[in-house]
Structure formats: structure tokens, C-alpha cells
Amino acid sequence: MNFRYASLLGRKSNCLSVAAKTVEYRPLSVAAAPQAKPSKSSFGKNIVLVDGVRTPFLTSGTSYSKLMPHELARHALLSLLQKNRLDKEIIDYIVYGSVIQEVKTSNIAREAALAAGFSDKTPAHTVTMACISSNAAITTGMGLIATNTYDVIVAGGVEFMSDVPIRHSRKMRALMLKANKAKTLGQQLSLLSTFRPAFLAPELPAVAEFSSGETMGHSADRLASAFNVSRSEQDEYALRSHTLAKQAQDKGYFTDLVPFKVQGVDQVVDKDNGIRVSSPESLAKLKPAFVKPYGSITAANASFLTDGASACIIMTEEKAKELGLKPKAYLRDFLYVSQDPVNQLLLGPAYGIPKLLSKTGLSLKDIDSWEIHEAFAGQIIANLKAMDSDWFCKTYLGLSEKVGSPDLNKWNNWGGSLSIGHPFAATGVRLCMHTANRLIREDGKLGVVAACAAGGQGVAMLIERYPGATAD
Numbered sequence: 001m002n003f004r005y006a007s008l009l010g011r012k013s014n015c016l017s018v019a020a021k022t023v024e025y026r027p028l029s030v031a032a033a034p035q036a037k038p039s040k041s042s043f044g045k046n047i048v049l050v051d052g053v054r055t056p057f058l059t060s061g062t063s064y065s066k067l068m069p070h071e072l073a074r075h076a077l078l079s080l081l082q083k084n085r086l087d088k089e090i091i092d093y094i095v096y097g098s099v100i101q102e103v104k105t106s107n108i109a110r111e112a113a114l115a116a117g118f119s120d121k122t123p124a125h126t127v128t129m130a131c132i133s134s135n136a137a138i139t140t141g142m143g144l145i146a147t148n149t150y151d152v153i154v155a156g157g158v159e160f161m162s163d164v165p166i167r168h169s170r171k172m173r174a175l176m177l178k179a180n181k182a183k184t185l186g187q188q189l190s191l192l193s194t195f196r197p198a199f200l201a202p203e204l205p206a207v208a209e210f211s212s213g214e215t216m217g218h219s220a221d222r223l224a225s226a227f228n229v230s231r232s233e234q235d236e237y238a239l240r241s242h243t244l245a246k247q248a249q250d251k252g253y254f255t256d257l258v259p260f261k262v263q264g265v266d267q268v269v270d271k272d273n274g275i276r277v278s279s280p281e282s283l284a285k286l287k288p289a290f291v292k293p294y295g296s297i298t299a300a301n302a303s304f305l306t307d308g309a310s311a312c313i314i315m316t317e318e319k320a321k322e323l324g325l326k327p328k329a330y331l332r333d334f335l336y337v338s339q340d341p342v343n344q345l346l347l348g349p350a351y352g353i354p355k356l357l358s359k360t361g362l363s364l365k366d367i368d369s370w371e372i373h374e375a376f377a378g379q380i381i382a383n384l385k386a387m388d389s390d391w392f393c394k395t396y397l398g399l400s401e402k403v404g405s406p407d408l409n410k411w412n413n414w415g416g417s418l419s420i421g422h423p424f425a426a427t428g429v430r431l432c433m434h435t436a437n438r439l440i441r442e443d444g445k446l447g448v449v450a451a452c453a454a455g456g457q458g459v460a461m462l463i464e465r466y467p468g469a470t471a472d
């Protein structure tokens, strides 16, 4: 199948102009032998990604819905040890991400590690950085290794959208706290008289920006509109994502996925369940999900609410050799970016990728594998247009000219968050593992992971295939 990717055709946006370009897409093609410049570590020592795993990513409200988040995380952590036949005693430290926290397990890193049977002598802490939380877990681990604090780190993340905390209203909470302290019947009755039925309206959580109150979907719709990304371009990109994910799933490329026998569910969960290849006609019929009635973001060209967990193990190359382990990749470099969370909320890749390339002395053509988080199809296309715009790159990145457009034949070749799913804090490890495994299968050398996150933040990471690595 050939995809003719039209999003970079020379349409004039109201805020930027984009060069005319049509890119032929050859799914799952094997790249030519890598010619990229050799890379080196910025950390004074080589840090390797030995392996990583994830639970199948499931649409929220499906087979995981009766679990608690630490149980999902437990499965990822335990499977990581089992798959790699690792002795739990070798793990020095655990860093784990979570965005929407279960209040009972606020340090979910520790609770999941204890539940998974890690040594109780292994410290663990939880990080949160919205959709890049497990990237933050990995890079926190890299920092601990680089500073010689520890040698062996487990990093990962979990998100559980099937059961999010729904709170009483502030007024109801205040009343309940006061009632808890009331000592006499008189005090209790006096408090009761202040109760109003309106207090019972719950506070429902939203996938929204705290500082502006705007949902991610609404912001993505504005971003798509600012970059003149049409509805059909978004649907075409979404279809590409689902088609490629289905192909990769059918070919057994998702070797990071560890099947899960969920208690109370008859069948073993062994596949991501959000991958759905539709026709362009059925996609075109869907109504806008956020900006109604004229928005362009729908349920099919947005990432969906997902349950899932991931975990990976990183260490010094020296330690991996000592333990006789076969790493997948070197973790070469990373950086974070942040900008205005109102108008530039989801442009993390457009800011992070050029900065990473400049920091590492690489150019777009040196990269054999791009794994970029797909929050929304419109957001991805806006990021591509931004990087291919002289105006954007001069105005916002301070460059003398545009960065250009990455080779889309090397872009998210196994689908992405739109199709595989996006359990917020688990996605970063999935991106790193797909990069590492794609570099192996596609015979590449260097891969870039990039993602946007709530708060207007973003990450970019450089990964290099480890010599002799296998994609199992």
C-alpha cells in the first residue's frame, strides 16, 4: 500500500508558509545500511537500555477496569525481571511515572515494586511530567547513573483511566472535614444546617490544562486550525497510524508487549485493543469531539483514553557486560523544552527535535527512526509544518532558516499513540522500546524520540542501536 501524505503540500497558513512537498510512504520498509555519523555519550560513560516491556495498552473501561493502577504497574515490573531473567537484587533504584494519581498509592513506584516482589531494600520514587512522565523516569535514572549514584535503574510508568479520582465539591469536602472534627451533637447539627444539595455536584476530572482550563483536545483543535491542518489531513494521518500499527501487530513486531492474565477476565490479554483500521468514509462521518460544531478533532484522529503500564531497565554499559546482558540500545542524549501552555501547548517535538539535533551535531538525515508521540493527528501535522516553516523556525526557534521535514518513511512506522494507545505516563518507555526495536529490524543506527506534554513541555531523546542487539 502506498500512502500519499498530503499534509505538507504547500498550503498557506494564516501564520506561516510551508514549502510544497509530497512524500511517498512505504510502510515497514527496511532502510539501507546506516550511514549516520557515529554518536557518543554526553555523560562521560555509556548508558544502555537493556530492555523494556509494557502491558497491552487497552481502551479504558475494558479488560483492566477492575484493577488498581499499581497492579498494572506490578505486571510490567515483574515481567521485566522475568523476561530478562534478572535477579531483583541487582536493581539499585526504581523511578516510575504516573499522571492521574490513585490517592491510596501516591508513591506508586514503591507500592508497585513491593507488589512485584522487588527487594524492600530497593528505594523507589514516583515522577510526574504529564505525558512524558516515563521519559522523565528514564532520564532521572540516567542522571543517577551519570552521577555515579547508582549503576542499575528500573524506570517506567503507569496510567489507569478506567478509575480516575472523582472528588466531592470543595464545599462538601470542607463540610465533611469540619464534621469530622465536630465534638458535640450541637456542633454536628449546626454544620448539617449549612449543607446545600448543590454541594453534592462532584468534581469530574478533565484532561485539561490547569493554568488555562482548556482541554488538550480543544487546544489541539486550535493548533490544527492555526497551522491550517484540514480535517481530511488529520483523518489520513490517523488512518496511517492505525494501518501501520495493525501491520506491526500482525507481524509480531511488538515484542515489548507482555501478555497479562487478568484476574476475573477469561482470556489472557495479549494485544493492544485500540487499533482499528477504518475507511476514510467512516472517519469523515465522525462529529468533532471538542470544538463543536466546527472543530476538526474527532474520536478517531485523537489518542484515546488508555490503561497501561511499562517498565525498562537501564544501566552502565560496563555493568551490562559484567552481568552478561545484551542491551538493545545506547541512551545517548536528551533534553526538555517548555513554552507557553496556552498557544504552544502541544509543540514539544517542534521545539525539542531541532534543539537535540543541534546539541548532538546531527541533521534530520542522520536519523533512521523517528518515534514521535501522537497526541492528536492535527498536533503531529502542526509540528511537522512548524519544523518545515522558515517563519516558525526564525520566529520561535531563533534559527536562520527552517529545520525541514523528517523523512516520513522513517516516521512512526509501527503506528503511534493514536492507534496503539496513550496511557499517559507509560508512553515514554513504549516510544524508546519501539525506537530500539525498529532500529534493529530496519537496520538503522540512530533514533529520535520526541513528545509533547501538558504544561507546554516536551522531551527529545537520542537513542543508538547497540551492536549485535536483537529485537526479541
Ligand SMILES: CC(=O)SCCNC(=O)CCNC(=O)[C@H](O)C(C)(C)COP(=O)(O)OP(=O)(O)OC[C@H]1O[C@@H](n2cnc3c(N)ncnc32)[C@H](O)[C@@H]1OP(=O)(O)O
Pocket (backbone or CB within 6 Å): 131, 207, 216, 217, 242, 276, 277, 278, 282, 283, 286, 289, 298, 299, 300, 302, 303, 304, 305, 346, 374, 375, 376, 422, 452, 453, 454
Ligand atoms: C500531550 C498529550 O498527549 S495530551 C493527551 C492527549 N489525549 C487526550 O486528551 C485524550 C483525548 N481523547 C478523548 O478524550 C476521548 O477519546 C474522546 C473524547 C476523543 C472520544 O471519547 P468517546 O466519545 O468516549 O469515544 P468513543 O470511543 O465512544 O468514539 C466515539 C465515536 O467514534 C467512533 N470511533 C472512534 N475511533 C474510531 C476509528 N478509529 N474509526 C472509526 N470510528 C471511530 C466510535 O465508534 C464512536 O462511534 P459511535 O458514536 O457511533 O459509537
